[in-house]
Amino acid sequence: MKTCLSTVLLILSFCSAHLFAQEVDTVPINTKGMEIKLKRSPLPSRQGPLNFEPVNIKPLVVNAKVNYWKTKTNIGINVNQAQFSNNWKGGGTNSVAVGGLIxxxxxxxxxxxxxxxxxILQYGKIKNKDQLQKKTNDRIYWDNKASFQLSKSWFFFGSVTFESQFDSGYRYYRDGNGDEQQVLISRFMAPGYLTESVGFEYKPVKYFSTRIGTGTARQTFVLDTAVYxxxxxxxxxEKGKNIKNELAFQVVTAFDKDIFTNTNLKARYAMFIPYKDFQAKKIDHRLDIALTAxxxxxxxxxxxxxxxFDDDTGTNKIQASQTLALGFAFTFPR
Structure with a gap:
């Protein structure tokens, strides 16, 4: 028992001495009059006021021009050819057909x-054995339109359109001997059309538009009397006049969009309603459709x-033409 008490007293004495030593180490010391030198701080010290001077920086000039023009050119060439031997029993006619589009x-x-x-420039011809050459396509179309935006989807526009053909067109028939003959019925500027129109255009999206030409004038030219x-x-x-003027109301709707991957649908519908002699049969309709893959x-x-449908062409029935072609196509710029 005495041994245990002695051990406890020794432990308490050691702890008290340790605590007293800590209290002594933290006692403040008066350093007044003592020469104590501190190490120099590595940070710079401010000497006097700071002076700021403006620096002239030359503006960076970019030598670039904004081009407001966008151009695109498509060129297509189609060639079809068929050849049969003299003893070919399946029947057929040797032929060569060439067509072009710009x-x-x-x-x-x-x-x-x-x-x-x-x-739009289109021309094509076909030559069958023992037959005269015939056109498969022939068109000159030039459309110019200037417009001013009135709102998000509406524009005020003015346009000038020219239409005609390159080559002579013929009506074909067989004579008494069975030989094929031709009669001239059309050629360049016989007929030719010049159309001026002003009005409003509705264009909600880039690939669709509708022109409403409230003031439209069209001149029809027949400059070659041989077609009469x-x-x-x-x-x-009328023969001897060479030109006819008409005032009308015109609607032109256009659609041009890639409906599938690498497949484009382009359509244009035009309706021409003359103010003079207004009749249903006098309203001209034309629909052009092109599907390109x-x-x-x-x-x-x-x-x-x-x-x-154009009563002025000499028929009151719908006229139609269709072409299926495989060929080469070039687009600039790519």
């Missing part, structure tokens, strides 16, 4: 003003069709 479009857009010019074929009037132009970089296939 489509040029230029667009200018700045602020609320825009201008679009589009040129002993008639006093062709294409509603791209096979690779240089080849495509196209299906085109035209439906036309």
């Amino acid at each position: 489509n040029y479009k230029a667009e200018y857009s700045k602020d609320s003003y825009s201008y679009v010019s589009e040129v 074929e002993n008639k006093n009037e062709v294409y509603a132009v 791209k096979i690779n970089r240089f080849m495509n296939t196209s299906l085109t069709g035209v439906m036309l």
Whole structure:
């Protein structure tokens, strides 16, 4: 028992001495009059006031020009050929067909003003054995439109459109000997059409638009009397006058969009309603449709069709044409 008490007293004495030593180490010491040198601080010290001077920085000038024009050119060439030997029992006729297409479009857009010019040139011919050459396609189309934006989807526009053909067109028949003969019925500027129109255009999206030409004038030209074929009037132009003027209300709707991957649908419908002699049979309708599928970089296939109703052409029935072609296509710029 005495041993245990002695051990406890020793432990308490040691702890008390340790605590006293700590209290002594933390006792403040008066350093007044003592020469104590502190180490110099590595941080810079401010000597006097700071002076700020402006620095002239030259502006960076970018030498770039804004181009408000966009152009696109499509060139297509189609070639079809068929050849049969003299003893071919399946029947057939040797033939060669060639067709070409040039489509040029230029667009200018700045602020609320825009201008679009589009040129479509088409020509094709076919030659069958023991037959005369015949056209498969022939068209000159040039449309120019300037517009000013009134709201998000409405524009005020003015346009000038020219239409005609390159080559002579013929009506074919067989004579008494069975030989094929031809009679001239059309050629360049016989007929030719020049249409001026002003009105409003509705364009809610980039690929669809509708022009409403409240003030439209059209001139029909027949500058070659050989197409009259002993008639006093062709294409509603009297012989000897060469030109006919009409005032009308016009609607033109256009659609141009890639409906599938590498497949484009382009359609244009035009309706021409003359103010004078207004009758249902005097309203002109024309629908152009082109479906083009791209096979690779240089080849495509196209299906085109035209439906036309124009009493001035000498028939009061719907006229139609259709072409299916496989050929080469080039687009600039790529």
